[in-house]
Amino acid sequence: MFHTLRVREVERLTDDSVAITFAVPAELRETFRHTPGQHLTLRRTVDGEEIRRTYSICAPAAEPGADPVLRVGIRHVDGGAFSRYALKELAAGDTVDVMPPMGRFRLDPRPGRFAAVVGGSGITPVLSMAATLLAREPEARFCLIRSDRTVASTMFLDEVADLKDRFPDRLQVVTALSREERQSGLPSGRLDQERLGGLLPALLPVSEVDGWFLCGPLGLVTAAERALRGLGVDRRRVHQEIFHVAEAPVTGAGPAAPAPSHATLTATLGGRSGTWPVRDGESLLETVLRSRADAPYACKGGVCGTCRAFLVRGEVRMDRNFALEPEETDAGYVLACQSHPTTPTLELDFDR
The missing domain is CATH 3.40.50.80 (Nucleotide-binding domain of ferredoxin-NADP reductase (FNR) module)
Known part of the structure; x- marks a missing residue:
């Protein structure tokens, strides 16, 4: 779920990078409390097209009871629609749609x-x-x-x-x-x-x-x-x-499993389930998004892990995976944006 946050500060770091600090209202302080290493998904709409990008939080995690500090670092990427906007146009006082912190690349403080x-x-x-x-x-x-x-x-x-x-x-x-x-x-x-x-x-x-x-x-x-x-x-x-792996090769090993002529996906999201046919060539995320606009995603490139889901039933082929640890895939998790059916029926659970 996205929340509209006001930009508190835009700080130039280098010629091609900035740090953006967001103001967090009192009613959202617990929602935006982060663990070190997590990222935010930012959203804006340009000419009717929705653009989502993930950026890591650089600020230390707040102590329990203290106000969280939401500060992300953004470096310009060639052709990057959001990074160019952040460097050239975004200013203090503007608002941005922001998803709560997420991500499993994290370090919970402990001795060692x-x-x-x-x-x-x-x-x-x-x-x-x-x-x-x-x-x-x-x-x-x-x-x-x-x-x-x-x-x-x-x-x-x-x-x-x-x-x-x-x-x-x-x-x-x-x-x-x-x-x-x-x-x-x-x-x-x-x-x-x-x-x-x-x-x-x-x-x-x-x-x-x-x-x-x-x-x-x-x-x-x-x-x-x-x-x-x-x-x-x-x-x-x-x-x-x-x-930045936009041009990275497909990571799957060996020959691709044949896709079934007809496949049906059941997905659970936010406590609600639905069943839909998978159209030829589309990812499972695209199947869900046709009926559930609230399906979680950001990069659609197999990098951020926002669309991580548990494969309850069936089998899939993932084109790329740069987000899930081997232990996660072994446990049955997949990236919906990279998954294509190899069995006629499938079931995903985004809530696990």
Whole structure:
């Protein structure tokens, strides 16, 4: 369900990115209380077409009883209808339709050692994680390895520096620049699998890290995941969120299962169920949206996980999946926006 929120502040971070802070009315404070790492889905309508985009919350999670701070980071994407609007037109006092926080790329504060590998705007949810964790857990430590093009293009540069000043003994920050030489720190260049495989053990005891958080472009996240696998890290300790995979290939392995000539979908959403025929070529999300405009979705690209649903009955083929952890797919969850029927009858539950 969307709520109309007023923009409190638009802050320029770099030439191509801004931070947007929303005012949260008293009656919605609990609705918009977030866990570090979660994101917001924003909506606007242009020429009759609805545009939805997800952006991670960068502000620390509020203490119980305190007012939540809703601040998201937005970087311009070539051809991005919403990001261009945010950078060029959105101003304090404007209103935006916003869905409550969601997402499973999250870190509930607890004692331990944690680490993140991020690229570009992937710093956004991790900034919330690190700030909340270090403030609430005096026994926690955090190592941040970030990759950016240049210093000038680095989002939240001051915020990370301030965090390092507040927690010098418990926060480790390492920055790699791909297009700019530095007088100190890592040599310039991309953080690929080979480089990360040598760098990570030199920075921290890899086997003692309780949780790894990978966030950013597909190439970096894939390289980091493979490097960690090569270092023997249990996959259950590795969590990832992908940004910008519009041209990514289909991830399904092996030949596609044949689609039935006729398929019927039953879906439960908000406590109500309905049954509809699946039209040729459409995703299960598209089937539901024809009758239920309140079906949850944002990116429609298999990235954000907003359309996650439990497959109660039947079988599907997913074109892409960059949002669900292996444990979730093993348990029966699918992305409705990427799912196509391979059996004549199917049942989805969006409420689980």
